[in-house]
Amino acid sequence: MPPTLLSPPATSEEIADYTPMTQVTLPPLKNSGLAPLIGKTQAELVDLFIEMGHPRFRAEQVHHWLYVKCVQSFDEMLNLSKGFRQHLAERFQIGTLQIASKQISEDGTVKYLFQCADGNVIESVLMYFEERGSYALCVSTQVGCAINCSFCATGKMGLKRHLSASEIVEQYVQVQADSGKEIRNVVYMGQGEPLHNYENTVKSLRILNESCEVGMRRITVSTSGLVDHIDKLAEEEMPLTLALSLHAPNNEIRSRIMPINKRWPLETLIPSLERYLASTNRRLTMEYIMIDGINDQPEHAHQLGQLIQHLKCNINLIPYNPIAKDLPRAVDYKRSSNQAIRTFMMILLDRYHKKVTVRLERGVDIDAACGQLANRFQADKEVLPV
Numbered sequence: 001m002p003p004t005l006l007s008p009p010a011t012s013e014e015i016a017d018y019t020p021m022t023q024v025t026l027p028p029l030k031n032s033g034l035a036p037l038i039g040k041t042q043a044e045l046v047d048l049f050i051e052m053g054h055p056r057f058r059a060e061q062v063h064h065w066l067y068v069k070c071v072q073s074f075d076e077m078l079n080l081s082k083g084f085r086q087h088l089a090e091r092f093q094i095g096t097l098q099i100a101s102k103q104i105s106e107d108g109t110v111k112y113l114f115q116c117a118d119g120n121v122i123e124s125v126l127m128y129f130e131e132r133g134s135y136a137l138c139v140s141t142q143v144g145c146a147i148n149c150s151f152c153a154t155g156k157m158g159l160k161r162h163l164s165a166s167e168i169v170e171q172y173v174q175v176q177a178d179s180g181k182e183i184r185n186v187v188y189m190g191q192g193e194p195l196h197n198y199e200n201t202v203k204s205l206r207i208l209n210e211s212c213e214v215g216m217r218r219i220t221v222s223t224s225g226l227v228d229h230i231d232k233l234a235e236e237e238m239p240l241t242l243a244l245s246l247h248a249p250n251n252e253i254r255s256r257i258m259p260i261n262k263r264w265p266l267e268t269l270i271p272s273l274e275r276y277l278a279s280t281n282r283r284l285t286m287e288y289i290m291i292d293g294i295n296d297q298p299e300h301a302h303q304l305g306q307l308i309q310h311l312k313c314n315i316n317l318i319p320y321n322p323i324a325k326d327l328p329r330a331v332d333y334k335r336s337s338n339q340a341i342r343t344f345m346m347i348l349l350d351r352y353h354k355k356v357t358v359r360l361e362r363g364v365d366i367d368a369a370c371g372q373l374a375n376r377f378q379a380d381k382e383v384l385p386v
C-alpha cells in the first residue's frame with residue numbers, strides 16, 4: 001500500500017513565513033578561514049584537544065555540545081569556562097554553512113538553502129512522516145552532480161565540487177537546531193551522487209550514527225548505480241538502506257535518461273546488487289521515477305518485474321516532479337497519469353509480488369524537485385568538467 005498522507009507540521013505562522021524566490025538574496029559571505037569542528041569524529045576531537053594540552057573530557061564535552069545539543073556558538077557551551085570558550089573561538093569555528101533561505105511548503109515540507117563558505121549553495125529538505133510520527137532530513141553530498149540524469153535539475157548544473165564530511169553533517173546539525181524537531185531519519189537524496197563523494201559520505205554517515213545518534217537503520221543512501229562503490233559500501237558493515245535509482249526497466253531507456261548506465265549497464269549493476277544483498281542481508285529500495293510515455297507503460301512494468309523479481313527489494317514509484325520551465329536546460333518531461341501509475345503498481349504487486357509504494361509529492365510549490373532551488377543560484381557560475 002502507498003504510505004498515507006503526510007501531515008503538515010508547520011503552523012500557519014510558519015507558512016506565512018514563506019519567502020517567494022524573487023525576494024531571496026544570499027547573505028554576505030561569512031568565511032573566517034578557521035577550521036570547523038563539526039565533521040570531526042569524537043576520536044579526532046580527543047586527539048586534537050590532547051595535542052593542544054587539554055584533557056580528554058573537554059573534547060567529550062565539546063563533542064556533546066556540537067552533535068547532541070547542536071549549539072551554533074561556543075558561548076552556548078555553558079559547562080566550559082568563559083576563557084576556554086574564547087580560546088576555542090579564536091582557533092576554530094563550529095561550522096561553515098549559513099542558512100540563506102528557508103521555504104515552507106503548504107504541505108509542511110521545509111526547504112533550506114545553505115550558503116557554503118566559498119559562496120556555493122546547497123539545499124536540504126525537512127519532511128514530516130505522519131505514519132511514523134517522525135521527521136526525516138534529506139541532505140546534499142555535492143555541489144551539483146556529474147551524473148547528469150535527464151530528469152533532474154541538479155544534473156543540469158554539472159559537478160562543481162564534493163561537500164566535505166563537515167558540510168554534510170552540518171546540514172543535519174543546523175536543521176535540527178533551527179527547527180527544534182527531533183530528526184530521526186536521514187536520507188542522502190539531495191544534490192549529488194553520494195557514492196561519487198565516497199569517503200566524505202561514509203565519514204558523515206559514521207558521525208551521524210555515532211555522534212548525532214541517528215540509527216544506521218534509519219539512514220537511506222541513494223545511488224545512481226556506481227557499481228565499484230556499491231561493492232565497497234557492502235564491506236563497510238553499515239546496516240543502512242541502499243536506494244538504487246533504477247528508473248528504467250531496460251538498458252535502452254536507462255541509458256537515454258541516465259547516461260551512467262552506459263558505464264555500468266544492467267548486466268553489471270544487477271549482479272552488484274546481488275552481491276550487496278548477499279553481504280549485508282539488508283533489503284534494497286528500488287527508486288523508479290514515473291515519466292509520461294517514457295518508462296510508465298504496462299510492458300515496462302513487466303520488464304521491471306522480471307528484472308528484479310529475484311532481488312530482496314521494495315519498489316518506490318516516484319511521480320515525476322517537473323523541473324521549472326525557467327531553469328536552465330529544463331527538460332520537457334511530464335508526470336505520469338494517476339491511472340498509469342496505478343496500473344504499473346498493480347502489475348508489480350499482482351504478477352511479481354513486490355512491495356510497491358508511491359512516493360507522495362512534497363513541496364511542489366517550493367521548487368522541491370532535487371536541485372531546483374540551488375540551481376537558481378548556480379546558473380551563472382562556473383561548472384567543473386565531468
Ligand code: SF4
Nearest residue numbers: 145148149152155192
Ligand atoms: S538524480 Fe541524483 S544522480 Fe542523477 S543527476 Fe540528479 S542528483 Fe545526480
